[in-house]
Amino acid sequence: MKANDISGRYLYQYRKASLNTLENLINNKMWLSHPSTFNDPFDSQPTYKPITLEDWEKVNLKKSMHWPKEKIPEFNEDAERELKTVFNKFFITCFSNSEDEDRDILMWSHYANAHKGFCVKYKVLQVVKHHTIVDKSSQNDSVMLEMKAVEYAKKSPVYSPADHALNSENDKDEEKLIKEAVIKTLKTKFEVWEYEKEYRIVYHPSKKELADQTCLLGKLIDFPEDMLDIEGITFGCKCPDASKEAIKEIIKNKWPYAEFRKCTQNFSNCKLKSENL
Template sequence: MSHEEDIQRFDQDHPWPHDDGVTSLFKFSSVNRDKISRLEQLFCEGKLYHSTPDQFNDPFECKPHFNWPKDPKKVAEIRKYLTQILRRNGISWKEAKRLVANSMRRPGFIHESIYTSAEHSFNRARICSFTTSNKNLLFWAHYANSHKGFCVEYDAKILPISYSFKVKYVDEYPEIEYPAPDDKRALSPALMKSTAWSYEEEYRSIFIPGAERQAKHDGSSLILNGSEMKNIYFGAKMTDDDKALIEDLVNKGPFTAKLWESNLSRTSFEIEFSPYKPVIS
């Protein structure tokens, strides 16, 4: 497959929201009074926190496997790449070739080294997950503390939210490509999950601290410009105090998001929304 065809396949597997007809992305959260700073960073400072893979609830996150290639051309490519790495670290060409040749006689050693290196790289990735609906009952239960939390609607047409990638759900365990492509294709293992998670309809915003050509961030959070947040939906069991807290924080920040109440339908298993009306004491 050519480089252009490979890029095209990636774009088909992991389209941006606009290319998939998605105009809004939603993120569900709980209200933790012991971590008010995280809410302040989001609503007051416009900092969207991105987790590391070890903070996710799926233990298979960003842990692709590596198979030693059978194609001699691919083996030769790996040999050349490893030699270049040693050269960049100040080792002479002759010595680099000798070290790589000795290592190649122990493919198990190279295999494990490549896997460990890739795992370290993916563990550095910062990821924020979104979904395509604010009415998903499982999301309200799992990620919004049994409807006691809230859901934020982001404009998927505006940067940097518009650069979120769609997750592909597969039965095959993701595999490392080595050497990794020097473009967005290198993110593929972080954008593949088991079909068991397909109900989440997930999109992911990803950045890697220290890498080039990325949206503005502070190492753990993506910096928003103030126009991305469209609506905030309060959970059906959210306390009045927590609603007032979010309202106060939003009023202090750069966003002009509308606030909504969530109500349980009396005739179906659905969530209904109405404009938020503060409780006046």
């Protein structure tokens, strides 16, 4: 299924029943993380392919340049630093398209604080959202939220500055290719995770954010109401009653039509099942 086919369908997000999570629900906020904070150390990590002497000669020929080969180490350092700088400005939040309760036990364990949290059921309204920003200098800038289906692979994507240099005509083309490489990396996971059937909202930074050298571990944004609508909550089988009541009260005030369910353990087959509250 492609990301642009997901509109009107449902996605699920497993959450901890933490104070921060409750505050974000109350304040209509959503937390997006930098991939460096993920539990999988290989998730969304760019692989850099240094330029070789052969590549260097091809780039020199195409660009009609006469850079000496002694510049190769410096070029590689600059190109890798530029990739990481752009990469550090993108943030994501993750969802599952899986409704397979037998397999979801792993996601409850990994992402919902070992079944003490809850799962949010979202209806996808649209897959792209643009937001215009006007800064103090009155210069228009914009950020974008984009829903992407995760692609599962045996290897992580490789960023090759030589390929980008050979396929670009100007600096603007190169910037676009770097962003595309970052997006490709952010939507790729190793195939061992394929059971998650994951989708991600990717935060595309503004030009001002790209120019900023600050490195953040996450970003708090306004909840994208025109992208997602909360239609239900399922509580983990170990979720405390106090957390259930607090979450129910918050959700009922903002999404009165949302349904509530809870997971229970079926000890006869060691599987989870959910039932209405």
